[in-house]
Amino acid sequence: MFGIPRWNIALVVLLLAAMFGYASYFDTATPERTVQQFYKSFDAGDYARAVDLLSVKWAYSVLFPRYNASTPAELVEKGAQVRTEMAAAFAEKVEDGPATLEVTVLPRYTRTGELSAVVLYDYRVAGEGVSGRQAALLVREEGKWRLFDISEVSEQDLPYLQNLDMSELDAGVAHFYAAQ
DSSP, X not given: XXXXXXXXXXXXHHHHHHHHHIIIIIOOOOHHHHHXXXXXXXXXXXXXXXXXXXXXXXXXXXTTTTTTTSOHHHHHHTHHHHHHHHHHHHHHHOSSOOOOEEEEEOGGXXXXXXXXXXXXXXXXXXXXXXEEEEEEEEEEETTEEEEEEEEEOOGGGHHHHHTOOXXXXXXXXXXXXXXX
């Protein structure tokens, strides 16, 4: 008499299936979320996930000199192998685990193009009194946003970053990956 009508159960199942489908196929990662997930993964010691959010361009510095003769296109082609090696290198080099890093993305400064994005964020190393502001340059690599470069940012840089011509940055990224 006081049971749940069957159509309610069917509605719940349908709603759960729709939520799963949305999360799987339509909820794409944003550049801001990529930056946050990178630091969260790295902080947790999940180097495989953290490296999946990095451009293969990082192989030039992380795996020096192994891939220095490779073109960017060759690195993208060997992406899975390169990322596996980078994750192993991070796991080897980070002895006691990284310090806890708190990252606060500043969305009003985010600039997004077709192939590239710039995300500004404040960071603070918990318990060490170290803090600052950085800009992350992200690129679309294999259909995903990935961190290409990270640099410190000062207050004097903010007007320049707010007026970035993303089409120029996209052209530079396209040229980088087309290099032979």
